[in-house]
Amino acid sequence: MHLEQINSPEDLKKLPVEKLPDVAEEIRQFLMESLSVTGGHLASNLGVVELTLVLHYLFDSPKDQFIWDVGHQAYVHKLLTGRREDFPTLRQYQGLCGFPKRNESEHDVWETGHSSTSLSAAMGMAVARDIKGENNRVVPIIGDGALTGGMALEALNHIGNEKRDITVILNDNEMSISPNVGALHKYLGRLRTHRHYHKVKEEVEYLLKKIPSVGGTMAAAAERVKDSLKFLVVSGVLFEKLGFTYLGPVNGHNLDELMECLKQADRTKGPVLVHVVTVKGKGYLPAEQDAEGYHGVGKNYKLEANKGVKKVTTDEPVKYAKVFGDSLIRLAEEDKRVVGITPAMLAGSGMNAFAQQFPERCFDVGIAEQHATTFAAGLATQGLKPVFAIYSTFLQRGYDQLIHDIARQKLNVIVAVDRAGFVGADGETHQGVYDIAFMRCVPNMVIMMPKDENEFQHMMYTAYRYDDGPIAVRFPRGTGVGVEMDAEWQQIPIGKAEVLREGRDVALLAFGSMVPLAMKAADQLAREGIRAKVVNARFAKPVDTELLDQLCEEGTPIVTIEEGSSIGGFGSAVLEYYAEQEIQGMSVKTLGVPDYYVEHGDVDSQRREVGLTVEKIASTAYAMVPLQRRRA
Numbered sequence: 001m002h003l004e005q006i007n008s009p010e011d012l013k014k015l016p017v018e019k020l021p022d023v024a025e026e027i028r029q030f031l032m033e034s035l036s037v038t039g040g041h042l043a044s045n046l047g048v049v050e051l052t053l054v055l056h057y058l059f060d061s062p063k064d065q066f067i068w069d070v071g072h073q074a075y076v077h078k079l080l081t082g083r084r085e086d087f088p089t090l091r092q093y094q095g096l097c098g099f100p101k102r103n104e105s106e107h108d109v110w111e112t113g114h115s116s117t118s119l120s121a122a123m124g125m126a127v128a129r130d131i132k133g134e135n136n137r138v139v140p141i142i143g144d145g146a147l148t149g150g151m152a153l154e155a156l157n158h159i160g161n162e163k164r165d166i167t168v169i170l171n172d173n174e175m176s177i178s179p180n181v182g183a184l185h186k187y188l189g190r191l192r193t194h195r196h197y198h199k200v201k202e203e204v205e206y207l208l209k210k211i212p213s214v215g216g217t218m219a220a221a222a223e224r225v226k227d228s229l230k231f232l233v234v235s236g237v238l239f240e241k242l243g244f245t246y247l248g249p250v251n252g253h254n255l256d257e258l259m260e261c262l263k264q265a266d267r268t269k270g271p272v273l274v275h276v277v278t279v280k281g282k283g284y285l286p287a288e289q290d291a292e293g294y295h296g297v298g299k300n301y302k303l304e305a306n307k308g309v310k311k312v313t314t315d316e317p318v319k320y321a322k323v324f325g326d327s328l329i330r331l332a333e334e335d336k337r338v339v340g341i342t343p344a345m346l347a348g349s350g351m352n353a354f355a356q357q358f359p360e361r362c363f364d365v366g367i368a369e370q371h372a373t374t375f376a377a378g379l380a381t382q383g384l385k386p387v388f389a390i391y392s393t394f395l396q397r398g399y400d401q402l403i404h405d406i407a408r409q410k411l412n413v414i415v416a417v418d419r420a421g422f423v424g425a426d427g428e429t430h431q432g433v434y435d436i437a438f439m440r441c442v443p444n445m446v447i448m449m450p451k452d453e454n455e456f457q458h459m460m461y462t463a464y465r466y467d468d469g470p471i472a473v474r475f476p477r478g479t480g481v482g483v484e485m486d487a488e489w490q491q492i493p494i495g496k497a498e499v500l501r502e503g504r505d506v507a508l509l510a511f512g513s514m515v516p517l518a519m520k521a522a523d524q525l526a527r528e529g530i531r532a533k534v535v536n537a538r539f540a541k542p543v544d545t546e547l548l549d550q551l552c553e554e555g556t557p558i559v560t561i562e563e564g565s566s567i568g569g570f571g572s573a574v575l576e577y578y579a580e581q582e583i584q585g586m587s588v589k590t591l592g593v594p595d596y597y598v599e600h601g602d603v604d605s606q607r608r609e610v611g612l613t614v615e616k617i618a619s620t621a622y623a624m625v626p627l628q629r630r631r632a
């Protein structure tokens with residue numbers, strides 16, 4: 001077992017190169033066994049085993065800087081840089097991060113999680129290197145999916161123009177999470193399928209040069225033919241016109257070819273783009289055949305002896321993403337104006353069935369959130385009803401477009417904000433905890449969140465019926481609470497909260513996913529003689545001012561609870577309202593996510609860490625009840 005002896009790239013380099021295939025096999029087996037317990041991004045990592053081995057074998061991390069785009073495919077890098085023994089804690093609370101993490105290792109020179117940042121960061125590092133007069137390599141590794149991100153294209157434009165030494169590795173496996181999309185993807189496909197062109201080219205040159213005397217001239221002529229052919233059809237002309245030397249396509253699972261190509265890249269001055277062709281899920285047939293399904297595997301996968309992981313389904317409550325997808329289908333069946341948009345999260349957003357049923361009204365635009373946001377705006381100007389499905393964390397990428405294009409023009413776009421709140425194992429780069437704050441300050445926005453999966457479908461319908469500008473319905477990752485789903489849709493009055501339980505001693509105003517916790521806290525308070533009113537807030541904008549006025553008249557202290565940033569969130573809206581009304585003495589406590597990044601782990605641990613627990617809600621409320629109201 002070589003892998004057990006490898007605790008650093010130096011250990012790897014001590015191995016004879018002919019041992020690398022064995023190490024690759026050991027790594028694959030390790031990944032499948034370890035991830036069948038912890039879960040994680042299996043297919044992407046199986047696809048970069050040879051690539052990562054060759055990078056660490058040839059180059060000198062951390063002096064040479066590897067920048068992993070998205071970073072979900074950096075497990076092999078972590079295995080080779082001293083973290084093998086931490087893998088049982090992968091993506092768990094206070095365990096190994098599922099993405100590069102600078103405080104984990106000096107080999108993690110750049111933190112990722114969101115796509116398409118590697119090239120910009122690489123350019124920053126290369127310019128800094130040159131200004132400091134250093135000579136290390138800068139090597140961003142970007143996937144074909146990530147390359148569709150606008151930032152990546154902005155960086156290519158800058159890098160190609162500046163001509164600094166950067167070796168861009170394009171890991172092209174034809175997949176994003178779903179099959180990759182777009183014109184760039186098709187272009188790469190042409191390059192991939194003409195791989196034999198490069199073989200023919202080398203053979204022709206070799207043969208011509210063997211012909212005595214005339215051969216040299218003919219080889220030069222052939223060179224010109226080769227260049228025109230290459231230029232015309234199959235070379236990386238797009239990248240070359242942007243100022244890169246294009247090398248490849250090279251088989252990303254052939255260690256010798258990879259070695260040769262990367263050595264050639266290393267000898268080449270200026271920006272180089274190495275087009276590496278890989279198979280997502282390589283080495284485990286089910287993942288090769290269903291790379292989308294095995295992009296991310298959960299803890300509930302069981303390792304089948306020698307066959308890797310197998311899906312095990314459980315009878316959990318319905319997933320919010322499923323309710324979203326079903327609601328989208330139902331709306332589309334009723335109204336031809338309804339179209340669905342996703343920036344590369346078709347499966348995650350529960351839209352596969354919708355895409356099957358309405359292929360002409362379903363748009364996966366690739367990892368292109370800025371474009372997706374304004375694309376939705378364009379559709380709305382023409383009277384269509386765009387349903388824009390986007391994870392809370394990825395909406396951060398389309399923020400200017402949300403303000404400038406959708407809200408400012410008061411366009412009827414339904415913004416379905418998925419993964420709102422803590423997301424668990426993906427951790428700090430993916431927490432959906434800022435959207436309440438960053439949307440609330442945008443004029444014309446309406447923001448709502450359901451207390452459960454049944455109210456979610458009613459909010460989808462409410463959003464569809466709303467036609468006075470953009471409306472956001474946010475919903476959590478994972479499953480609902482297991483309530484019955486109504487057969488008929490109901491329209492919810494905009495800005496109207498729902499009183500779930502009466503009480504005059506204290507009011508718990510819970511937003512969305514926090515309602516079940518508030519109900520349990522009220523039970524706990526009742527056992528202590530405190531009668532707590534529980535309110536399903538439903539709206540963070542506009543807030544239910546009638547209810548706030550009533551609570552003020554009653555003199556009932558308020559605890560607001562939200563799984564989002566306390567700064568600028570729903571609780572802030574309540575405080576702002578009372579401040580604007582110049583109401584003195586109103587007692588309000590806000591419970592939410594504090595002003596720091598909550599790392600990876602399970603959602604319960606993350607909630608516990610920040611005090612979003614039944615106990616904390618109850619104790620906070622208890623302390624606010626005036627002594628005379630506390631019963632013995």
Ligand SMILES: Cc1ncc(C[n+]2csc(CCOP(=O)(O)OP(=O)(O)O)c2C)c(N)n1
Pocket residue numbers: 044047070072073113114115116142143144145146147171173175176177280343344345367369394397
């Ligand atoms: C800004 C942003 N949008 C969406 C995602 C979700 N996401 C994670 S990995 C991925 C696909 C990446 O495809 P590629 O770069 O080709 O990597 P591969 O998994 O194929 O190795 C997507 C869409 C993200 N991490 N960041």
Ligand SMILES: CC(=O)[C@@H](O)[C@H](O)COP(=O)(O)O
Pocket residue numbers: 070072113177295296348419423426477
């Ligand atoms: C790496 C990445 O950004 C995606 O794979 C993300 O982890 C998907 O999140 P969900 O598992 O919540 O769909």
Ligand SMILES: [Mg+2]
Pocket residue numbers: 143144145146171172173174175176
């Ligand atoms: Mg890919």
